[in-house]
Amino acid sequence: MSEQPATAPRRPGLLGAIVAGAGRRVIDLLDHAGGMVALFLIAMGWVWRALTRRSVRFGHMALISQIVRVGVRSILIVSLVSGAVGLILSLQLTPPL
16 A cells, blocks of 8 residues: 655635635524524523413513613613714715705
């Protein structure tokens, strides 16, 4: 048996680099989407357990306080950001009009 000389691995060409980059992005996107689906399913499992079993406490008051914190207390920042976006859009669109 004769030994064959070891060859260096070939570098991918331009098309190979494009396909590898696109494939990497698709895999990252699918990994992120899979994580989001897993988190959603875990959360829905706990909601289902809380609704069907008395041993799991749902904490209705805690849920309501979180909704108030996220919704009502963020009105000021949402209105400030909306106003800033409106101001920027009006200044940017003034010359074409």
